Amino acid sequence: MKLAESELKVLKIISLHNGISRKELSKITGLSQAAITIISKSLIQNEYIIEGERISNGLGRKEVMLSSNPHKFFFLGIDIGGYRVRLALSDNSLSVLHTTEFPISDGNTEPSKESFIRARVLQFLTEIEHPASSLDAIGIGVTGIVDSKNRTILSIPNAALSIPNADNWENLDIVQMLSEEFGCPVFLDEGGRTMALTEKFIGKAKEEDDFIIVHSAFGVVAGIMTNGQILKGAQNIGGLLGHITADPNGPRCTCGNYGCLENIVTYPMLEREFSLSGNGHRNLSLVEAYRQNDKQAIDVCISAGQAFGIALSNVVNLFNPVSIYLGGPMFDDFPILFEETRRTITLRANRFATVSLRLDRTTHNHEQGIYGALLLAKTQYLFSTMD
Ligand SMILES: [Zn+2]
The missing domain is CATH 3.30.420.40 (ATPase, nucleotide binding domain)
Incomplete structure (x- = not known):
């Protein structure tokens, strides 16, 4: 069955919410309550949505909550x-x-x-x-x-x-x-x-049309939502944050460029930096040394946070997001990396852009x-x- 545009619009909003009333739908979509009644009836008949419990709206009247049918697809x-x-x-x-x-x-x-x-x-x-x-x-x-x-x-x-x-x-x-x-x-x-879809549909960015998500593990990936659209660019390369140049004298990257951000702030690169730093704890991994407050381990994380923060402050000036969500194991293991990233963005990005900027962790992290x-x-x- 092909859904009409108004039906898709309503279905999309119902999918974004875990239970929403017809009245609320009317408010969000701008469609009349009568139109919402007709649309929701059709969506229920075709099993796209189901009626849930009745919730009191505080005035004694109870409203039926609509949600997407979990067993449809x-x-x-x-x-x-x-x-x-x-x-x-x-x-x-x-x-x-x-x-x-x-x-x-x-x-x-x-x-x-x-x-x-x-x-x-x-x-x-x-x-x-x-x-x-x-x-x-x-x-x-x-x-x-x-x-x-x-x-x-x-x-x-x-x-x-x-x-x-x-x-x-x-x-x-x-x-x-x-x-x-x-x-x-x-x-x-x-x-x-x-990953940006995850934050938008089942994360903290449901109400946001301008946000950025960055995930760093073995590589660095980013999703940029601007004006409610995910940035793709002319050749579908838009958002390739991991391969922007962060150090012009850096090593050759697997993408062919030199000194990519991905060669500085991924987990393996941090560990490499730590083992090259001539530390006195060669038998310790970076995470073990960090937990023991080892100065060199902390310094490695701080300089990675600065590189990350510089890259993201450029992104902030370009896209002026409401929020940036960071995910990946580095932020689990090295909280100072997150804090240094935040500090550097505040220091370097335009103050009018950072005044209400929110830096947060991704909602589903490894998932x-x-x-x-x-x-x-x-x-x-x-x-x-x-x-
Ligand atoms: Zn690269």
Whole structure:
């Protein structure tokens, strides 16, 4: 069934909320209460939404809350990072029913990376005894470059850290292969952007139209939402924060440039910096030394926070976001990195932009990417006609 534009609009808002009244819908959409009544009736009949409990509005009258029907669809999310791939199956409410992960290097010996991913998805669905034919849509988020038609993975730059021969992970025609195999639409996008979807739909940015999300683990990815739209750019490269030049004298990056931010502020690079710093605790890892208040460990984190903060203060001046959300294991293990990033942004970005800027952690942290892949499937499947 094809939904009308007004139905999609209402469905989108219901999906953003965990229970919303018809009155509230009318207020948000600007549609009359009579129109909302007709639209919600049609959405209920077609099982897109369900009626929930009656909540008192404080004036004695009780209102019925509407939510999206959790059992309407099945979505598969594929989150391809620089060193691992995660898979998850969810229902329409984005409750993850099953999940698994495997190192990306498992595919090294496979001649076709597309068929390697397909085989792992089939294996996953067999193991959880879920029929492949019942998938409604597949969403793929990748820490890499995607072509402008969102069909092909052009490269995964930071995969070279975990894959000796990373050229094999270029020009993957993955959308076509998976859509032929599973007979459902397959959507592909860059991982930072899918993480932005997570913050927008099931995180702290529900009411925000201008925000930035940055996740740093083995690489650095970013999603930039400006005026309610995710930035893509002419060649779909927009938001490639990990590969902006942060140190012109820095080492060669796997992307071909020198001194990329990703060569300074990822977890492995921090550990490398610490081991090169001539510290007196060579038997300690960075995280162990940090926990013992080792000065060199703290200094490594402070200089990484400064590099991060300088990069982000440029982003703040360019996009003037309401919030920046930071995620990844570095911020779990080294709280001073977050604080130094905040301090540097406040120091360097324009004061009119920072006066109400909020710096926060991402809502779903390590799960941000897999939820993003699921949300890409769900939102593109349901709302693509609205773009
Ligand atoms: Zn680079």
